[in-house]
Amino acid sequence: MEYNFNELEQKWQQFWQQSNAYAVSNESNKPKCYVLDMFPYPSGAGLHVGHPLGYISSDIYARYKRLKGFNVLHPMGYDAFGLPAEQYALEHGVHPAVSTEQNIANFRNQLNKIGFSFDWSREVNTSKPNYYKWTQWIFLQLFNSWFNRSLQKAEPIESLIALFEQAGSTAEGVATTQHLFTAAEWKSYPTATQQQILMDYRLAYCGFGEVNWCEALGTVLANDEVVNGVSERGGHPVEKKKLRQWYLRITEYADRLLQGLQTVDFSEPMKEMQTNWIGKSQGAEITFAIQSTAASAANTTLTVYTTRPDTIFGVDFMVVAPELDLIHQITTEEQASAVNEYIAYVKSRSDRERQAEKRISGCFTGAYALNPFNQQRIPIWISEYVLAGYGTGAIMAVPCGDERDFKFAQHFNIPITNILGSAFNGTEANNTKDARLENSDFLNGIVMRDAMDLVITKLVEMGIGKRKVNFKMRDAAFSRQRYWGEPFPIQWKNGVAVPLPESALPLALPVVESYGPGPDGQGPLANIPEWVAKELETNTMPGYAGSSWYFLRYMDPSNNEAFCSRQASDYWNQVDVYVGGTEHAVGHLLYSRMWTKALFDLGYIGFDEPFKKLVNQGMITGNSRFVYRIHSTNQFVSHGLLDAQGTYQGHALDKIHVDVNMVDGLVLDTTAFVQWKNAEFAGATFILEDGKYVCGSEVEKMSKSKLNTVNPDDLVKKYGADTFRMYEMFLGPVEQSKPWDTKGIEGVHRFLKKLWRLCFDETKGKVWIDAEPTPAELKILHKTIKKIDDDTERFSYNTAVSAFMVCVNELADAKCHKKAILEPLLILLAPYAPHIAEELWQQLGNTSLIIDAQYPVFNPTYVVESSKEYPVSINGKVRTNINIALDASPEEVESIALNNETVQKWLEGKAPKKIIFVKGKMINVVM
RNA sequence: GCCUUGGUGGUGGAACUGGUAGACACGCAGGACUUAAAAUCCUGUUCGCCGCAACGCGAGUGCGGGUUCGAUUCCCGCCUGAGGCACCA
Structure with a gap:
């Protein structure tokens, strides 16, 4: 019986799905554990090999905690609003909702092939009305709140009005602004004036701010879309322009965001980055x-x-x-x-x-x-x-x-x-x-x-x-002149922002004719007469709106009465482990921390830090490819022809990412290039070297915008999900970033086959037996239990994979095929390679699922050693090894060392100055 | 420019609290099995030197210094890759 990974992985994936093996309840006697991934933006490029790195890490942890007896919440969803879908719509006329839905289907399909233990019944999608209804609702809470400086917390705006009525602008707790008035003056102001004043205190407020304005395109550009002062699309000049913008008054939370860092388990660099950002x-x-x-x-x-x-x-x-x-x-x-x-x-x-x-x-x-x-x-x-x-x-x-x-x-x-x-x-x-x-x-x-x-x-x-x-931190710009985002539940009446009533939510994103910009730097919504007639805000919310609170929605995903019931958030409470990249060190993490604090202040949740522990996954970097366009022309220069200053015969060049899939090695497929991106570069001419266009290359973050993504599907198909999972973990420490490379995956695959052969032989069939294990075999097992348990708990998955390899190598050398050894080993392995573990578990005669098994318990008596092979150094250089009993006294050890032949030789008859002996570690003879 | 982080064999990496540098893999070389291949197994593999060999010598963790009996690990200076810097997500 051979290791037919494709078949058995499919079988178990279907079984888990059909039996709702990963559905989790909000009620349980077990202790809870909330293991969360930073959810992906469903890019059109699909899942790339960088995404699963974090997901596999968290999946291993979630499965491990489940085996350890926890009720584990491990959800997944999609951060579905964003610029790329809108650009795709601009270029191809496909509604973002349609392309996003396709992308999500593709992502889900890809994720499922890797065998994650997500509870899909809790999936969220930030672009769905039943989700963004609550994003809008939270926005309204922020709009209707102000920050009381005395109490250092958010309060409903009514309490501010009451203070103004009592004591005017200098009431206790009220921030000093340009507005100075007495209580009497306040009462005398017309409503519009009062509203203008209140705007300067609201946690979500409207003001003016600078944006990147491109006159030629008639639109606002993201920093990403501006390269060297010109637009990435078309190379038009870009300058700063002031526009009306919404903001979140995150600066009021600056001190609490700093203090909160002391209560969470984030890495020191991560805390430092946030501290510096707050500045x-x-x-x-x-x-x-x-x-x-x-x-x-x-x-x-x-x-x-x-x-x-x-x-x-x-x-x-x-x-x-x-x-x-x-x-x-x-x-x-x-x-x-x-x-x-x-x-x-x-x-x-x-x-x-x-x-x-x-x-x-x-x-x-x-x-x-x-x-x-x-x-x-x-x-x-x-x-x-x-x-x-x-x-x-x-x-x-x-x-x-x-x-x-x-x-x-x-x-x-x-x-x-x-x-x-x-x-x-x-x-x-x-x-x-x-x-x-x-x-x-x-x-x-x-x-x-x-x-x-x-x-x-x-x-x-x-x-x-x-x-x-x-x-140093500024208030967070919260509006975008874009289409594909949450509409603001705000109406403008005679220059006064009026919130829509809760009953009007969700304010649905309307269908537009074109995704192009509106007049005067406004967003596409300004092109819709009915929208404008209703005096609705034409900006939309930024990408981080939906992601600032999604971890709460997973707790109670289909609640139509509230963003999340208090019961659910009290049960699941903080995210126990949050896995994601350092690129979110400041933005997303600060925003979600602020939202959590505001919701806490207003009494909607019972904790004011969202993430108890943060694990930063390193980035899997990609190999990007570049072409070089002579500035303001459509002429492209091969990389080898660039001079040392990065120019070509004195001409400045625009460095442009090209899709790695159009490049063979470093050579560009020029035919594909001119048709690329709806023929944006049609008519391009090339200055070649040796008849070829050679691209530049750089290692950088793997992302769709850099066009350097590598898809995991082929690897899963060729080696199986278990191999893929373990290989990604084997690549190196989770926190460390590393360039993607597929070589080496064979080694992990061989390991799984070797494990398989401990149970089944291709020709002989079943080889596992029921016999009693020997002390030596138990020692191998328990050494492994200790190592895997420790390594899993501290996210050291690369060394854990290595420990599995060592264990299987040793069992194979010992010709151990005993069920009593193999079964606990399979449980240890189940978080890492769930499919093969489940299959062999069943083959070994178990009727229950391995995902519900009990984690093996380390027994130290099996691994005690009586002696150690001590390294003996002379002046810090190791010269020999001596086997000495562990319970030997320092005096005994010294005498054994000094009488050793090699030591004697090095001492040349002289007496040593001193001898340093560290029990269980080493002996150093100083002369 | 500023903030954070990394640099160890041909390659990915290991060494968790200052205590045998190179675990585990990849690759490569040689061998076994096979008509052959695949698969599998075995041996070797940091570099240099001497050599039949060594459990022989020397060097060695980006570079230059320092602390220490002992430094990949701690300190100082430098070089360099990566991530972030507020509208990519």
Whole structure:
């Protein structure tokens, strides 16, 4: 009987499905365990080999926990709204709902072939009305809430109105905004004014923000769609434009998001990334008087944010972000044209380009700020390295203490004041806080760290400064000028946003004629007369809306009365283990943490951190292929012809991903290329080398947008799901990213065949027997139980697979075919290779399923050793091994070691300086 | 540019708390079985040197330093790959 994996895997998959083997109930006497994957975006490229890495990891864990006696929730679903489906619709005219449905069917089919233990009855799809009804509902809760700063929690907006009615804008717990009013004033305001004010407190609110605007395409572009300042599609110029946008006031939760990190089991780097993203800093806002010859500069001031008020006497210039309106008021006539030119240049650049640029750029405004302590004139510059979105959008530059300021001063020959004394060497900035200040007036001789408070206190007294906590994190932009997303349940009536009543939900996404952009940078919904007539919001929600709460929906997926019953969320509570990639370290994880906190504050759930433990799966990277287009042409240059600067005969090139499937090795199929993407590159011409177009290649994240995906189906067909599962795990540590490579899969497949042969021989048939196991055989088994149990619990699956191999090799060498050994081994293996385990389990005469078996218990008495082969080193270099009883005393060990022939030889008759003996580890003789 | 992370044989990786570097695989080489192939099994495989061989010497975990009886592991500096940087998901 041979190992016919295709047949038996199909058989068991069908059996599990028909018997609802993986359906899980919300009621059980067993302890619960919630094992969750980051659900996939159902890309048209289908599942690629990177997806299952995390899913297999979590599946192994879920199955392991089930064997250990837990009631395990292990669901799967689809994050189905998103840009790619919309682009596909634009290009092919297929409604996103249709293509998404097809993609999902394809994904589910692919997933099923790998043998996951998902409870499919709980599947969610964020683009279905019965799901996004609740996304809209939660949005309304956020819209109807504000953040009480005293209580540090969200409350219904009514409580804010009550506070305003009692005490006006300065009521306790109310954030300070531009609005200042008394209770009486509040009551006197017309409704529209009141609503405008409330908007500045709502957790979901409407404001204005910058987007990537492409005039030629008449649409807003994602950062992803902008390459080197031009649109990826068509290469048109892109610039920043301000549009009305929805936001989530996540900044109010900044402190709680920081504190919450201490209560969860995330890796330190992960916590660090989130902490850095939130970017809490303590400092001061300082307002400077301005001196300028420009008439409009009268009475203007410049407010900067600094974390180092102590360095105020070292300020040699100010830098203002080019976006600030203030610039136009203060710029002198002489500098006006230079300033305008510079602003135009900056407008075409992304934040990232602005920060990454090594070349230093900037422009003097002609205006000066006055140091409040000594009235010294400080020139005001503008430069792209200061971003409008952080702090006040203006900084005071201290070249001797800040690297970027130093370089800027050097570049523009601005004299540098040294306030650090000998701590500043004149060639690089020193950001110390421990130097004693010099050249600093009343601060001279004070340690910088201590000067901070002094300066702030003084500034406060003078009325020109205040202590300020700042966050790098900004409020989360929550609207998109797109079609394929959740419509906002909001109506605009005379400029006032009015929430739809709960009974109007779901507000269904209407069918459109075209997926093209609406007028004035609006989304496609603005093209629908009936929609516009109803004054409904024409933006849609972003991709992360649905994914911010899906883990709750799995608990109670078909509830029509609530997003999730309190009973269900109280039972399943937090996700015990959440498996997913680090690429979601900040975005998704912060948003879902915020939503959880808001829902907790409003009393809808009983916990305020969604994920108890996070396991970061490393990315399986792919090998991308590139073509190089001469900028603004349709001519493509073969990779080998590029010069060292990455240009071609001085022409700038656009580097464009091509589908790896159109490339053989590195050679592009040019015929396929010109027909590709609805013939977007029709008429392309090629500059070839050796008659071929050779592509560039890079290892990067496997993703549809990078066109470098590899599909798992062929491997499953050729080797079986069990082999595929174990191979993905065998590739390396789950957390580590690695480039995909198929070689090596044979080894895992051979292992499974070898395991099979412990039970069945191709010619002889059944070879397993009922005999009593020997101590040696029990030792092999129990060693393996210990190792697999430990490794599985800590997600060290690559070493677990290796331990299985060692075990099977040893059993084969020992010619052990005993049921009493094989059965526990199969249970250990079941989470990893469920099909073969189930089949052999049945063949060994079991009538129940192995997925319901009991995990074997390690018995240490089988593996005790009485002696150890100690490595003996001389001066740290291993020279020999000596077998010594484990219970030997240190003195005995020393004497045995010193009398050893090899040791004697190395000692050359001399006495050793000392002997280091670590019991059970090693002996080191120092001479 | 900033944040995070990785770099170990020809390849993927192992070494969990500072204690025998290279487990387990892939590949490769040789052999057995076979008419032959597949499958399977056995042997060898970090590099260099001496050699019949060695449980013989030397070097060796990206590079350069340091701490230690002992460093892949800890510290400092550098090089380099990957992920993220707010509208890809």
